[in-house]
Amino acid sequence: MCSVAEADFGDEGGKHTMLKDVALNAIEDENCKKCNVDKCVIKLDFKEAMCLSCFLYYVRHKFRATLGSSKILNRQSDVLFDFKGTAADVCLLHMIKFAFEEETYKRLSFKLKLVFVDENCTATTNTEDALRNRMTKIQEIKDILQQFPSFTCCYSTIADKIFDDISIISREKVLALIESEKEFSSVYHSIDTLSSKQDFMEIMRKNALRDTAHHLNCSYIFLSDISVDLAKKLISNIALGRGSSVSNDVGFLDDRISCIKIIRPLKDLNQHEVDSYVQFNNLKFCSFSNFSSNDNVASIQNLTSNFINQLQKNCYNSTVSTVYKCSNKIASNNETISCQNNTINSKMARSYITDMNQRCLLCKSILDYHHSETLYAIEFSRCVSGQIAANIEGMENLERIRESSENAKNSIENNRNKFLCHGCRNIFPETNQENFIF
């Protein structure tokens, strides 16, 4: 029988995610219904066909609406843009540039700085290869940025604190960086699964961005995540055990550290809109963003990505929009960390957080283990196998198992795990990387 969890689940299958007529996105040779001036060039799902200028107006408006409705930025705001050179990055940057150049009354104004955060240190241990790959990548980013001469971009890495302008990064500098990043890279390679590696890099990238933002006096960070990214991240983060911080990970605003807010202004755009925008504006972008493309190896993140892509492709083609809408309804259960004395410099912030005694050292989200029955149940299972012995009877034994389960859940004897959330504990189940994290 289709037996499962009936009370919790209306058994209507996947019907809701199927579009009525799998929208034939063919454009007929007709005038745009909006302006009735130009010929249509694009047909988006759930929308009538549009001409070029109406399309550009529409997507730019979407971006402005997302950003504007929050009323979070003002004229004085310093914003750091996490620039990887992807289509979505280029799309967002172009929209910002356009908004900066609008007529006064609708002009957007804040101060924008770009950063390229290099993740290459985990890709290869061969110095020659690493140097060549990194110089190639830097050149590629520089080429793309030539389309936007009014913005400056600084170069930083996930492992090191360097904030030089990307235009002056030399081979010698990169060579020195490669040497200094060995510690980070060995931590990375000591992590035993790809799921954990990817999770770790995601968190460290955010931390590197916050460091850079702090250094450049920026109180906001822009990420170019679009709806499909957020749909995938919602599901994979739930599978990684990060339910308690998921609203920050997929929402418009990540304010777990209140003086450096992470913002996702493109969150309401979909892939088709971004690709078309980039195409219509003849913009150049990098076709792949990841150095280590482990896309074919099974990890929680890669499996999730495949799963969503497959559903989306095979007749459940509003999967992304349904899941992503779901992400809009999740609330943050964080009170944010306020930044007294501007202590965001990570080492200081870490000690500050330690005082607060309730933040994860790695991802900065609120510690989620204290009242969790599920985490207790996990530890109970672990303890029970060692202490159960079928031939010992009595409640005394049970009390002992209970005590050790409770202690394990709260990491009474593990100084490291005490300060990690459940998701981050999963990254380092056995390894001993205390020095690195602290």
Add this chain to the structure above:
Amino acid sequence: MMKFKITEVVVTFLSRLYCNTSLIMVVLCKANCGNKGVLKRPKTSDVLCKECFFKAFELEIHETITRNKLFKSGQRVAIAASGGKDSTVLAHVMKVLNERYSYNLKLILLSIDEGITGYRDDSLETVKQNRDDYQMELKILSYEELYGWTMDRIVEQIGRSNNCTFCGVFRRQALDRGAKMLEVDCVATGHNADDIAETVLMNILRGDIARLRRCTDICTSGGEDSIPRVKPLKYTYEKEIVMYAHFKKLVYFSTECIFAPNAYRGHARAFLKDLEKVRPSVIMDIIHSGEQMRFKDTIKKQIRGICQTCGFVSSCQPCKACILLEGLNRGLPKLGIGKKSKGDRMKAQQDLEKLHRVKNDF
């Protein structure tokens, strides 16, 4: 006869189990009981002997029951019994724990007969076997007597595309009705950890925040008038349930419903199995995530009240079961499937036609 065909999953799982067994023959049971280990716990990878596994498995469920205060001494508890592995193991363990730890509960088996020939008649035989083995009272309620319709006849009417909707809605209410008839204090269901993790994923994929909010609850109750449901197997892995049933030689019925199983849920289940292969703890991690999530206040909470037509728990008026039933009785089986407005139009149209027909008679 194909009736007792064991599903493929179980077969492959058990064969793997035995491969492992032959490899670890020399390892001692981790509990230091002195026996050889004969199995590897899927949940923790610990090698245990059979007796220690039984004890660990049962003790975990006992701990879940006591920590979450699922029952009170003296209560009458209905066990929702389908004849499948989950409810069979639940019934067995409940009986064992009730005696071992003196819960002082009166346990009753409650089964629903959907009226599916070749599927339900066979699984009901299994439930009757459980009744005799465990010396428990058994109540079987049929869709036929509750609603006047068997699933066989419903499928005749509506075809196979929406039958799971009917079956799910009717069964949910049938359990409530049965519980009321038996005057029990609560109903224990066999939902295991895998089911709950899967349901979290499904509710996200469907964008169903109201259900996402409550699907990880170990105890759900609809309000003052309704009988609570509890899930003692919430933290028990499906693989361990299969293992327990196998080593205890419990009799259970193991086939899929003969009416097209829900394809979409199938995708979610396959996805979860894939995730479990790369990280076995993913099931508990998903449950933990589901519990930790908070939702914006602007998302209206579903208020679960009482259907004014039939008097059972419902979040809408009239309840889904009543709407579906009205549809069947009117010969408009699609009534409850789509939007309510569409259903209302269909009814109005039919009433109008009837009116005309009456007039024409004169």
